Amino acid sequence: MTPLFGSIAAAAPAIAMLGVFACLIGGGWMIAKGDDRKKGVLLLVMAAVLLGNVLVWVG
Numbered sequence: 001m002t003p004l005f006g007s008i009a010a011a012a013p014a015i016a017m018l019g020v021f022a023c024l025i026g027g028g029w030m031i032a033k034g035d036d037r038k039k040g041v042l043l044l045v046m047a048a049v050l051l052g053n054v055l056v057w058v059g
Contacts, residue, residue, distance in 0.1 A: 023047035
């Protein structure tokens with residue numbers, strides 16, 4: 001593996017975890033706001049799937 005791809009692969013779980021936090025905050029905000037609960041729930045589901053991917057990558 002080239003050094004460029006190695007550094008991208010090392011940073012991928014951290015970037016994905018930032019996405020998890022963003023989806024959790026956004027989904028919670030959409031549910032609390034009450035306008036678009038369906039999309040908020042979908043964001044929470046996406047955060048769970050992304051977290052599962054990170055756990056597979058790291059494990």
